[in-house]
Amino acid sequence: MKTSGNTILITGGGSGIGRELARRWHDLGNTVIVAGRTLSAVEETAEGFAHMHALQLDVASEEDVARFVGELLDRFPALNVLINNAGIMRYEDITSARDLADAEATIETNLLGPIRLIDGLLDHLKGQADAAIINVTSGLAFVPMPKAATYSATKAAMHSYTVSLRVKLAGAVEVIELAPPAVQTELTPGQSQREGYMPLDAFIDETMKPFEAGETPPEVLTEMVLFLRNAEAEGRFDEALAMTSRF
Structure with missing residues (x-):
């Protein structure tokens, strides 16, 4: 994926990983559209960034995704x-x-939100040069946290969907998976201060390195997430599951 000269849509851009990725991509020389359910939050993300634009989107609403796709492409x-x-x-x-x-x-x-958004934008993206789809999953796609069973299941499903999408779109759209470890954001209450979680700035720094290096791998992974990502292949699944089960 090229690092500058893109026009990039980032959903969930009102806080945390989405906000910091948006700002980093902007500063590399891209036009960035940040979208989120709360307009004031994405406007705050975009404030002071000349080539960043804020749009409202509820990815959980099929109707709003359809409305948004039309406005976005226009x-x-x-x-x-x-x-x-x-x-x-x-x-x-x-x-x-x-x-x-x-x-x-x-x-x-x-x-369903990302699947619908991909579906709405796919024909357009296939006609663009240097097109890419990046799906943000989680280390919990590979080893679930039983306390967050549905969250873990959706991330596992998005991992699988991304693999299929990569195969079917080969040569037309680059498909990348970004799987964070536990990061200090407000994804859950108090998480931004939770000891042992990866600081957000450190996560963004490490995540952007493979993009900036040139050849972006199919999976963008930090060192910290490898304990979960490789657990099954390395025969450590039960150990990793015991760890995620303690939370």
Whole structure:
């Protein structure tokens, strides 16, 4: 993926990983559109950045995704990169019958949202030079956190979907998976201060290195996430699962 001269859409751009990726990509010489459910949050992300634009989008709404795609392509016909970053993480007790609202919202946001957005933009992206799709998954795609069972399942599904997409779009659109470890953001309450989680700035610095190096790998991984990413291949799955189960 080229590092400058792109027009990039980043969902979930109102905070955390999405906000900092947007600013870093902007500073490399790209036009960046940040989208999020709360307009004031993405406007705050874009404030002071000359080539960054804020748009409202609820990725959990099929109707809003359709509206957004039309507006986006009308205003930014040079769009050639989609970064699916928006996501929610809810802790659940799955040991007995419960209200499934959290599980349903997680699936709508983390799985159906990016699939719908890819579907809406794919024909356009296939006609663009240097087109790319980056799907942000998680180390929990490879070893689940039982306390966040649906979140883990949606990230595993997005990993699988990304692999399939990469095969089917080979030669037309570059498909990249970005799988963060536990990062100090407000994905869950108090997480930005949680000891043992990777500082956000350090995560962004390490994540951007392979992009800036030239040949972007199919999976962009920090050193910290490899404990989960490679657990099964290295015969450590039970050990890794025991660790994620302690949370």
